Amino acid sequence: MRIRSLAILSLAIALPVLGSGTAEALTLHTPFVRVNSVQHIRVDVTNLSTKQITTTVTCTNSIGGAYPTAGDSCNGATLDPRTTCLFLLADNQGGFCTVVSSSGKVRAAINVLGPAVDGSPLVTVVPATK
Numbered sequence: 001m002r003i004r005s006l007a008i009l010s011l012a013i014a015l016p017v018l019g020s021g022t023a024e025a026l027t028l029h030t031p032f033v034r035v036n037s038v039q040h041i042r043v044d045v046t047n048l049s050t051k052q053i054t055t056t057v058t059c060t061n062s063i064g065g066a067y068p069t070a071g072d073s074c075n076g077a078t079l080d081p082r083t084t085c086l087f088l089l090a091d092n093q094g095g096f097c098t099v100v101s102s103s104g105k106v107r108a109a110i111n112v113l114g115p116a117v118d119g120s121p122l123v124t125v126v127p128a129t130k
Contacts, residue, residue, distance in 0.1 A: 026104040028128035032062060034094040038115040039123060040070070043087040043097050047079045049105035055079055057087040057108075059097040067093050074099075091116075099128055 035041060047053050057074045059067045071088035079085050089095070099108040108128035113120040 024104050026101045026106055026130070028099045028101075028106070028108050028130060030097045030108075030110045030126055030128045032094065032096045033110050033112060033126050035092060035112055037092045038117075040091045040113050040116075040120075041089040041093060041095070041097075042111045042113055043074075043099070043108060043128075044084050044111055045074050045079070045087070045099055045101070045106060045108045046084040047081055047101075047103070047106055049103045050081050051103070052078045052080055053101055053103040053106060055085065055102070055106065056100040057085075057097060059087070059089055059093075059095045061093070061095045067095055097128065 030043075033041060041059065043057050043059065045055050045057060054077070055074045057072070059069075061067060067089050069087060070090045071086060074085035074087050077085060087097070097108075097110055099106070110126040110128070112123040112126070114123050
């Protein structure tokens with residue numbers, strides 16, 4: 001009877017400790033998105049957590065080559081709670097993107113934006129998924 005009581009007590013102590021870890025890392029992917037010569041891609045990554053996180057964003061062309069960025073506030077930065085960072089590709093650069101986050105509480109999407117001369121209007125949004 002005493003061994004059973006100790007086992008139950010050990011389990012009661014262990015479960016909260018095991019369940020109190022930090023949120024797991026998350027990798028999100030977008031499908032390939034094609035744009036025309038006056039459109040560009042902006043990846044928005046939003047931290048839904050109440051803690052700071054880190055993210056890595058990469059975008060790849062149809063043959064596997066990585067694109068250089070035209071603007072990046074995601075890679076190498078800490079993203080505060082409930083804020084968004086941006087990763088921007090140059091005009092006419094279609095591709096698919098991968099977002100790796102230190103937290104599972106993150107959402108990301110490709111935003112296809114129209115010509116800068118027209119104020120870069122939003123054309124479409126393609127969410128990133130697991």
